[in-house]
Amino acid sequence: MRYQVKEKLLSVGILAPSMLAIGVFVYGFIGRTIQVSLTDWNDIVSFMQGEFDFVGLQNYLRLFNDSRFITGLWNNLFFMLFFILGALALGIMMAVFINDKPRGHFIFQNIYLFPMAVSFVVTGTVWRWIFAPGSPRSPRGINMLFAQLGRPELMWRWFTSTFSIGPFNIALVTIIIAAVWQFSGYTMAMWLAGLRGIPEQLIEAARIDGASKWQIFTRILFPMQKAITLSAIILMAHISLKAFDLVYVMTGSGPNNVTDIPAVYMYETTFRGNNYSRGAGISIILLMMVGILIIPYLINTFGEE
């Protein structure tokens, strides 16, 4: 009995510092941000002097009437969707390819994974150079390549295009390509780890039963990798909500906000416009969106245990 008490005290003592730090620096600050988002702290003087009034949900109402914020939400939704689909499809294809152990698979595996080692800032800068459109008279980047290959009809305005299909701004395609380039190697690595854990006999048996490669993939590999795929989706979904660095470096918010996302708007309105309350409001909305993505996943995982 005494031993158990001692054990308990020890574990609480070991956990206490990190729990305290998380309590203050994560949950405390979330609470503070919610508080700020309900006030009218919209300039630096009242911010420093702590003078503010509670205005209820006024900041949120204003945001949902703000065309820039709404555009940003749509952009983020489409970015998330196509980024996840693209990175998964490409990553799984690469994983299956590598898993067959073709000649030089070790080199390919590394090449595919290298973009992961690069930060979003570098990715953004490089892809901005690649997609910089130039003008029809003197194209740049990839447009210059098209012009020199004698295919000028392929040139378009890339991330400066203001064309949209419904609420989908096609300028986003450029950012999606950059993000997929960076993260498909990551899904590949996750999938590859899973594939290596699938017993060889299972596939062997299916093959003897006359299953085609496609059938093996859809009926055996994919179902067995469900948990890994789900983890990859959750991970990339929240990365896409926080893709501030990529968007900010690569395109900024773009003409008429075609490549804006709420995270960029939050930064600009808070730190350039000194609209602290509105920025806090955007942060809280982003937090709730991440919550919507992650909480069902957590319930699911803990439910299984």
Add this chain to the structure above:
Amino acid sequence: MRRVVLALMLSLALVVAGAAPALAQNSPVEIVNWWTAGGEEDALIALFEVFRDQHPEFEPISSAVAGGAGTDAKAVMITRLVGGNPPDSFQVHGGAELFHSYVDPGFMQPVTHLLEEWDVVDDFNPEILDLVRGEDGEIYSVPLNIHRSNVMWTNQRILEEHGLEAPETIEEMFDVFEALEEAGVTPLALGDLNRWPTLHLFENLMLATMGPEDYNALWDGTVTFDHEGLREALELLDQALEYVNPDHAALDWQGAAELLVEDEAVFNVMGDWAEGYFRAVGWEPLEDYGWTTVPGTEGNFMVVTDTFGLPEGISNPEGARAWLQTVASREGQDAFNPIKGSIPARIDPDVERYSIYLQSSIEDFAQDNLTPSIAHGSAAPEGFVSEFEDILNEFVTVRDVDHTLDRMQTIAGEYLN
């Protein structure tokens, strides 16, 4: 006993070891700025040289935050000041920005007594000191330079090639634009990746349509944003956007200036910091590049002044004071400004050291009407500027004059009262 002696000796050794490099090195003075482009950085280095000569006991450390007009540097500064970690001195535009973001919240110490102690108050242009003087009569930062923002830069070779001259009126400007468009050259270079260059162009058009008195009166509320000149300026902007490079949203201000250098565009409305860039790439004044005031703004001087302030609670107050003394000195200003492509805030420059353009600017400055820039923080609080940029960013694509005017009046009511 022996142990205690050993411990004492060890700690003494540690203290000496720790102090030795500090004694050997000069005490660092951290200076936050946003001068990272070619000509700008060279100018800062020249100023640092003067500082080292005048105050060899200090070593300047430049904490540069890239980004034209300092939009990102300001975010860094506010964060550091609110967090109680100020640099020893930092670059700030004189005018509304200095007061709304830094002085009113109580981050700054006045520098009036320092300027008086060094006996340099009368050496400064009094109108510039008004931009950094608070309602309490104290001066809050030391102006280093003056930029003119209503300048239209020209590619002289293309102009000559087509037998054209730089326009003086708005009508002439659009005639020249049309002629160039027909000749297959981009008339006007714009790089609004960072939003403010559109506002920069627009505020010049505002000045042209409203005139200096009404433009200046916008900021104390005696003229409101339903002024007819605002609609005219928007219509002119609408017209001018027909002549800009199609990839304007992919370029920053330097990218736009580069279009001139690469003979791809002919005009660029940009502050005279662009001259520093032209010189850095080896362009010759009047031969390669020319300049004129933005049509319709002649006799006016849209002013942007970079100043350095003295934050509260800094780690090296001695070094900061020494730095400000260098900034305020004639040697410092004459070392920095000719390279930066700006004119000094002091009235006693060594004119010989300045380029032909800057000499003409020094002359104009003495007689023109001064008007504060919105895009560069001198006219209005930053919340206003940031939303104004958003509104214009939408206008560049959507081109709805009435809707844009509506939005401008709404935010003017919100921020300028």
